[in-house]
Amino acid sequence: MIDKSILLDDKKFTVGIFDDSDKLLHAVHTLKEKGVKIFDCYTPFPVHHLDKALGYNRTNLSIGAFLCGMLGSLTGFTLAYYMNVVDWPMIIGGKPQDISVFTSFIPVIFELTILFTAFGMVIMFFARSRMIHGIKEDLLSRRQTDDHMVLAIDNDEDQDVSSSDIQAILRGEGAIEVSGSREAFHTSLNDEETLAQITANNDTSEPVLNVTEPEVAAEEPAPALTKKAEKVVLTEDEKEERLNAIKSTLGDASGAKDDLKLISGVGPKYEETLNSIGIYTFEQISKMTLETIKAVEEITNYFPGRIERDDWINQAKKLMSK
Amino acid sequence: MYSADIRQPLVTGGKTYSDVTADICRPIENKPTSSWWVGFITGVVLLMVLAGTLAWTVWEGIGTWNTNKSVMWGWDITNFVFWVGIGHAGTLISAVLLLFRQKWRMSINRSAEAMTIFAVFCAAIFPLFHMGRVWLGFWPLPLPNAFGSLWVNFNSPLLWDVFAISTYLSVSLVFWYLGLIPDIATVRDRATTKARKFWYGFFAMGWNGSAKSWGRYEVVALILAGISTPLVLSVHTIVSMDFATSVIPGWHTTIFPPYFVAGAIFSGFGMVLTLLLIARHVMNYEAYITSEHLEAMCKVILLTGSVVGLAYITEFVIAAYSGYEYEQYAFANRMFGPYAWAYWTMMFCNLMAPQVFWFKWSRTTPWFIFVISIVVNIGMWFERFVIIVTSLHRDFLPSSWVMYHATWVEVGIFLGTFGLFFTCFFLFAKFLPVINMAEVKTILKDKE
Numbered sequence: 001m002i003d004k005s006i007l008l009d010d011k012k013f014t015v016g017i018f019d020d021s022d023k024l025l026h027a028v029h030t031l032k033e034k035g036v037k038i039f040d041c042y043t044p045f046p047v048h049h050l051d052k053a054l055g056y057n058r059t060n061l062s063i064g065a066f067l068c069g070m071l072g073s074l075t076g077f078t079l080a081y082y083m084n085v086v087d088w089p090m091i092i093g094g095k096p097q098d099i100s101v102f103t104s105f106i107p108v109i110f111e112l113t114i115l116f117t118a119f120g121m122v123i124m125f126f127a128r129s130r131m132i133h134g135i136k137e138d139l140l141s142r143r144q145t146d147d148h149m150v151l152a153i154d155n156d157e158d159q160d161v162s163s164s165d166i167q168a169i170l171r172g173e174g175a176i177e178v179s180g181s182r183e184a185f186h187t188s189l190n191d192e193e194t195l196a197q198i199t200a201n202n203d204t205s206e207p208v209l210n211v212t213e214p215e216v217a218a219e220e221p222a223p224a225l226t227k228k229a230e231k232v233v234l235t236e237d238e239k240e241e242r243l244n245a246i247k248s249t250l251g252d253a254s255g256a257k258d259d260l261k262l263i264s265g266v267g268p269k270y271e272e273t274l275n276s277i278g279i280y281t282f283e284q285i286s287k288m289t290l291e292t293i294k295a296v297e298e299i300t301n302y303f304p305g306r307i308e309r310d311d312w313i314n315q316a317k318k319l320m321s322k
Numbered sequence: 323m324y325s326a327d328i329r330q331p332l333v334t335g336g337k338t339y340s341d342v343t344a345d346i347c348r349p350i351e352n353k354p355t356s357s358w359w360v361g362f363i364t365g366v367v368l369l370m371v372l373a374g375t376l377a378w379t380v381w382e383g384i385g386t387w388n389t390n391k392s393v394m395w396g397w398d399i400t401n402f403v404f405w406v407g408i409g410h411a412g413t414l415i416s417a418v419l420l421l422f423r424q425k426w427r428m429s430i431n432r433s434a435e436a437m438t439i440f441a442v443f444c445a446a447i448f449p450l451f452h453m454g455r456v457w458l459g460f461w462p463l464p465l466p467n468a469f470g471s472l473w474v475n476f477n478s479p480l481l482w483d484v485f486a487i488s489t490y491l492s493v494s495l496v497f498w499y500l501g502l503i504p505d506i507a508t509v510r511d512r513a514t515t516k517a518r519k520f521w522y523g524f525f526a527m528g529w530n531g532s533a534k535s536w537g538r539y540e541v542v543a544l545i546l547a548g549i550s551t552p553l554v555l556s557v558h559t560i561v562s563m564d565f566a567t568s569v570i571p572g573w574h575t576t577i578f579p580p581y582f583v584a585g586a587i588f589s590g591f592g593m594v595l596t597l598l599l600i601a602r603h604v605m606n607y608e609a610y611i612t613s614e615h616l617e618a619m620c621k622v623i624l625l626t627g628s629v630v631g632l633a634y635i636t637e638f639v640i641a642a643y644s645g646y647e648y649e650q651y652a653f654a655n656r657m658f659g660p661y662a663w664a665y666w667t668m669m670f671c672n673l674m675a676p677q678v679f680w681f682k683w684s685r686t687t688p689w690f691i692f693v694i695s696i697v698v699n700i701g702m703w704f705e706r707f708v709i710i711v712t713s714l715h716r717d718f719l720p721s722s723w724v725m726y727h728a729t730w731v732e733v734g735i736f737l738g739t740f741g742l743f744f745t746c747f748f749l750f751a752k753f754l755p756v757i758n759m760a761e762v763k764t765i766l767k768d769k770e
Contacts, residue, residue: 019339041533044339044508045763051537059538065545079464083473090475107482107560111489114553118493118546122500125542129535131527137507144531145508147339147763264344264351310344 011184012155013039014163015140016170017148017177021047024149027173028053031151034169035160042140042150061124068120069113076109138184141177143309155181242295243277249292253280260285262319265310273300285316333429333610339763343508346755346762349605350509351518354752357604362752365744372738375731376451384454386731393714393726398448400706401736404589405445406487406561407582407702410554411590412438413494416501417550420543426618428761429610433601434594435498436754440746441593442491444739449483451735479563486560490553497546500539503529504760558586565709572652572713575640581633585705588626588672592698595619597747599692601756610757613686620685623698627676630705634673648718656712660725664708671701 018024025047031038038054041047081099084090089097126132140150153159153166161169163180170178257280260271277299279285288296293307337345349355354362379386389396412434419427450459462484464474474481507529510522529535562582565573595616602611641653656665675697678684685691716723750756 042531043533043536044343044504044531045760046536046540047533048764050533054533056534056537059541061538061541062545069549080476083464084476088473090472090477092475092477101477104477107479107556108476108485110556111482111485111553114493114549115489117549118496121542121545122496125500125538126527129532129538131503131529131535133527134524135528137510137523137526137528137530139511139530142511143340145504145511145529146343264348267352309340311340 012181014153014155014166015179015182016151016175017141019176021149023174024151025050025053027151030169030173036166037157039152039154042144044145044147061121064124065117065121069117072113072116073109076112077105080105080108140182140184239299242299245295246292247278249289250284250287253284256281258282263312263315265306282316282320285312286320288313333762333766337609342759342762346757346759347509347512349752362748365741365748368738368741369745371734372741375734375738378731379451380456386729388726388729390724392722392724393711395710396726397728397732397736398452400710402445402448403561403706404703405441407586407589408593409438409441410586411594413550413554414587417547420547425765426615428765429757430598430615432758433756436750437597438494440743444743479560479567482560483564486557490557493550493553497550501758503527505755508759555583558582570713571648577633577637584626584629588630589702591619591622592695595691595695599688616691617685620679620691623676624679627672631673652713655716656708661712664704668701668704668708671697672705
């Protein structure tokens with residue numbers, strides 16, 4: 001597959017990640033007021049007024065669509081006129097076959113106008129947005145098509161505002177995660193190992209956050225986002241220690257057993273694994289803390305961060321109340 | 323943003339963005355449930371019936387159907403118009419309701435559009451096989467005849483139909499696919515298997531949700547909606563002209579285009595309700611397809627059902643008023659002739675049954691809506707049967723009067739198309755997000 005490379009290779013971005021579209025919009029306004037040049041934003045759904053806030057003009061695709069439509073009308077007329085009047089006039093019911101039968105051509109002209117408009121416009125849209133089947137996506141956050149809204153600023157761009165100030169503004173606007181130099185990545189292979197790698201790669205850009213402004217960083221970032229994601233190989237003692245920690249927080253299932261597969265992210269196999277470390281019920285899962293989540297992930301070699309991302313605790317709480 | 327407090331939220335249950343993603347991706351990312359298997363296997367079995375009866379039709383010839391010199395259009399064209407009609411709700415919901423800014427369309431438009439596409443597949447089977455020699459099915463295309471340059475006849479509504487339906491199918495497919503791209507990208511970014519990553523990555527076309535792309539995307543969607551609206555209306559208008567441009571009493575009326583379009587919307591919404599009530603129950607989507615949605619759809623059914631009912635009565639009055647005895651006889655024969663049972667079934671199902679939706683209880687009780695939606699589907703099939711068969715079986719010359727009853731082959735083909743329809747629908751429900759996640763996320767905080 002070819003790379004999409006809208007976010008060119010080796011380009012570094014300052015990104016702020018938001019979990020609320022209003023906050024993102026507000027951040028864009030604030031940055032624009034301060035004269036910061038924003039590269040683009042990436043959202044899981046269309047955020048109204050965002051394109052205006054970013055200063056994008058309305059696309060000219062509608063003009064292209066109109067031209068395609070005109071081409072369609074012309075094609076329809078030419079087709080019908082050539083076939084039924086010029087090349088082989090069919091005299092039906094003694095009626096003349098000349099331009100006076102134009103009204104019979106209208107339905108075909110109309111349909112072809114619509115056909116050409118639709119296809120022409122969509123093809124232009126794909127070309128304009130550099131979309132083609134099989135092209136590799138470039139992302140700045142794995143969750144930008146799920147629930148994260150990414151504000152990206154090109155680090156090569158000359159800015160009047162210093163990089164650390166931009167990051168401070170982003171944090172002040174309520175970004176849940178800020179990074180000073182992030183590269184676009186794509187998630188081409190996604191078995192367990194590469195998934196961990198991708199998360200680890202993201203982490204290499206994190207230290208900027210911690211190094212430049214440790215005092216602000218301490219306030220905001222969610223623990224999951226700074227967590228190291230390499231696969232941890234545990235010694236027997238460490239395993240023992242983590243198992244004990246899990247048992248003491250979650251308590252004993254005392255013979256009860258829920259269908260853990262109801263939790264999104266748990267399959268039959270992982271359910272067995274959970275059972276093997278003494279987790280049987282939703283109640284136990286709902287009691288999980290950050291430490292136990294980490295311990296469970298490490299012991300079971302589960303995708304790092306996934307338990308939190310899929311929000312098992314709340315899922316379990318909901319399932320309990322059913 | 324302003325929102326009126328008296329309105330119910332469009333999505334209930336206090337869902338967050340990631341809840342929406344997780345809920346709607348669940349069927350794709352997990353093994354199918356047993357109810358899915360039951361539905362899918364039933365669909366495949368009926369699909370086999372379709373394959374068998376079609377193969378028999380081609381092998382033995384069109385004589386396996388009971389259509390004859392008087393009733394040359396029987397169950398085949400009835401089924402064709404029935405399925406095309408059902409195919410109208412999808413694009414209507416996504417296009418017309420988008421233009422009217424009806425936000426409740428957002429959680430139902432995806433499945434309604436899918437339904438449109440599958441229904442048009444089913445419809446296309448009938449004219450194709452009615453030609454008898456299906457391998458010459460390309461003849462209606464504007465190609466020079468193999469024995470000279472005799473072209474297709476642009477004066478014929480049947481040719482308009484070829485253009486209208488193929489345009490409708492392809493534009494609906496494009497509209498549907500465009501709407502799917504951001505959601506396919508969501509599945510791609512959550513994928514945990516190589517196959518899923520590859521295929522969803524392939525079809526997502528590199529979508530990354532950039533604000534520039536979204537800006538263009540929304541303009542494209544709006545224009546597509548704008549051109550799809552007259553397209554929807556044109557398709558059934560042209561289908562009705564297949565009848566209205568002839569001189570057969572009972573067909574030769576100017577009321578046909580609006581009457582057929584209303585009927586198409588009516589039957590389309592009937593089928594959307596049938597399917598969504600099942601999907602909502604099986605997949606636990608009550609939070610997304612709320613009783614507000616059901617109520618709104620019931621109101622559309624009530625309106626279009628009444629329009630259709632008005633058309634039946636108008637048609638009858640005009641026939642009586644015309645003073646044209648053949649026209650008068652055609653309608654008297656519909657009401658009291660040998661097919662009166664079909665006529666009264668149609669009147670009951672389409673004109674009377676939907677009137678229960680004047681009462682709020684009927685619009686908010688799912689099982690009851692389900693029953694009425696089935697009644698509507700049956701009624702709309704009978705409408706086409708009545709129009710086609712009762713008009714043809716007694717024409718101008720009493721010596722050619724006949725009765726027409728379908729053979730098992732014709733019944734098998736009709737049942738088989740349900741197999742095709744449900745097989746496609748269940749595959750869609752397994753492999754694609756049934757609800758438009760990106761759009762639903764925009765209305766999560768809205769009330770309407």
